[in-house]
Amino acid sequence: MPTSGPERLGPDPRPLDQQFWDPEMQTMGREERRALQDERLRDVIRRVFERPVPLFKRKLESAGITGPDDVKGVDDLIHIPTIVKDDLRRSEAEHPPVGDYRFTDIRDCVRVGTSTGTTGTPTLMLWSRHDIWVEYESAARWWWRIGYRPGQIITHAHPAYLYGGGVMLQGAYEYFGLLSIWVPPPDTDELAEQALRFWMRVKPDHPFTGFSTGRFWEVATKVGINPEDAGLNIPHMPGFGLGKGLPLMTAGAECYAYPSGPCGQKPGAHINEDWCVIQAVDPDTGREVPDGEWGNLTVTTFGRDNPLIRYDLEEAAALLRDECTCGETTIRGLWGGRFKDLLASQGKRFQVNEVESALRKVEDVAKPTLEYQVVKPKRHDAPLVIRVESTSTGDRMDTARRAAAVVKEELGIDADVEVLARDTLPRSGYKATRLVDD
Numbered sequence: 001m002p003t004s005g006p007e008r009l010g011p012d013p014r015p016l017d018q019q020f021w022d023p024e025m026q027t028m029g030r031e032e033r034r035a036l037q038d039e040r041l042r043d044v045i046r047r048v049f050e051r052p053v054p055l056f057k058r059k060l061e062s063a064g065i066t067g068p069d070d071v072k073g074v075d076d077l078i079h080i081p082t083i084v085k086d087d088l089r090r091s092e093a094e095h096p097p098v099g100d101y102r103f104t105d106i107r108d109c110v111r112v113g114t115s116t117g118t119t120g121t122p123t124l125m126l127w128s129r130h131d132i133w134v135e136y137e138s139a140a141r142w143w144w145r146i147g148y149r150p151g152q153i154i155t156h157a158h159p160a161y162l163y164g165g166g167v168m169l170q171g172a173y174e175y176f177g178l179l180s181i182w183v184p185p186p187d188t189d190e191l192a193e194q195a196l197r198f199w200m201r202v203k204p205d206h207p208f209t210g211f212s213t214g215r216f217w218e219v220a221t222k223v224g225i226n227p228e229d230a231g232l233n234i235p236h237m238p239g240f241g242l243g244k245g246l247p248l249m250t251a252g253a254e255c256y257a258y259p260s261g262p263c264g265q266k267p268g269a270h271i272n273e274d275w276c277v278i279q280a281v282d283p284d285t286g287r288e289v290p291d292g293e294w295g296n297l298t299v300t301t302f303g304r305d306n307p308l309i310r311y312d313l314e315e316a317a318a319l320l321r322d323e324c325t326c327g328e329t330t331i332r333g334l335w336g337g338r339f340k341d342l343l344a345s346q347g348k349r350f351q352v353n354e355v356e357s358a359l360r361k362v363e364d365v366a367k368p369t370l371e372y373q374v375v376k377p378k379r380h381d382a383p384l385v386i387r388v389e390s391t392s393t394g395d396r397m398d399t400a401r402r403a404a405a406v407v408k409e410e411l412g413i414d415a416d417v418e419v420l421a422r423d424t425l426p427r428s429g430y431k432a433t434r435l436v437d438d
């Protein structure tokens with residue numbers, strides 16, 4: 001039996017057949033939860049004025065909020081202007097290194113990371129011990145909901161070092177009680193093979209899933225490993241469109257890495273409302289859109305050392321408030337993609353993932369893994385330029401015609417498809433670049 005008692009890192013063990021990780025918080029009455037949110041929000045506002053936290057103090061004062069008593073609770077959030085990532089970036093540039101939006105000193109924190117910086121200068125992420133605990137507990141609720149239990153073996157290939165997401169995931173798995181096999185991202189074939197061989201020695205109970213599943217699959221077949229012996233499932237990541245939405249899974253590591261998790265019984269992901277308020281906001285009015293409609297994902301965190309107030313992630317979210325059959329009393333959120341990834345061509349708006357879903361229907365480009373690029377449309381009336389690899393030795397013009405036909409059918413737009421030989425497009429160990437400028 002694992003040691004229990006004070007000489008142990010992590011949470012108290014709980015019965016494996018209990019339905020929720022944290023029954024008290026996950027099944028609390030909605031009125032009681034609202035009272036807790038109001039109290040935690042008032043505490044954040046009080047700290048803005050007391051510490052003070054200059055960026056948020058300016059925001060509050062610009063809305064006529066001149067003291068802590070002006071905010072009674074969650075209903076007052078709509079009066080507070082939103083902030084976006086560029087505000088954080090500017091704050092860090094003007095008040096280096098950590099900006100003027102922090103609620104703690106940098107030395108009160110124990111972990112620092114950066115965002116991936118795929119879009120401009122990465123922002124700095126700071127966590128105190130308490131903030132890490134909030135994330136670990138939040139992640140634990142998610143994994144317990146989907147049936148993970150302490151004692152199981154899991155694996156991931158997140159980037160490490162300054163990138164903050166990898167160590168957060170690894171730590172959260174360990175806290176929960178999983179044995180986590182952290183393999184390197186498959187940036188090169190050698191690194192991918194190292195991971196594959198390790199999975200054959202120590203087989204995860206939960207096989208690898210992630211952005212680079214296709215990449216591992218490809219290297220496995222290249223070096224003569226049966227992907228299934230390494231526990232890999234068929235690399236079929238379902239595509240999604242803005243119309244359908246996925247369960248809301250993250251609000252950015254800089255804000256709240258694990259704000260919610262799906263239960264699988266009803267659409268969306270249950271939001272940890274005791275630690276945040278998630279709003280779907282109409283950017284023109286700052287008010288919430290009706291339930292079920294897309295608005296800007298806007299997050300206010302509390303109950304942590306470094307909260308953010310009305311942080312607009314510039315991504316689409318929709319909220320579902322109807323009662324869930326699983327018994328959890330929190331509201332649920334859907335995620336509809338990043339607005340900056342939204343493409344426009346020939347009068348239609350779509351995500352690059354929707355192009356991917358369409359291409360998956362063409363067998364000779366979808367196998368063994370789908371490798372493609374979409375050229376960002378510059379003229380609205382021109383066909384969408386798509387490059388895709390094919391292993392087929394047959395007529396490439398025919399493959400191109402069939403690919404263009406499914407894109408037309410699924411997205412309603414004309415495409416100019418260029419079919420390339422295998423291994424022509426660049427590979428990536430984490431998130432492949434699918435959208436290119438030319």
Ligand SMILES: [Zn+2]
Nearest residue numbers: 263265324326
């Ligand atoms: Zn549920």
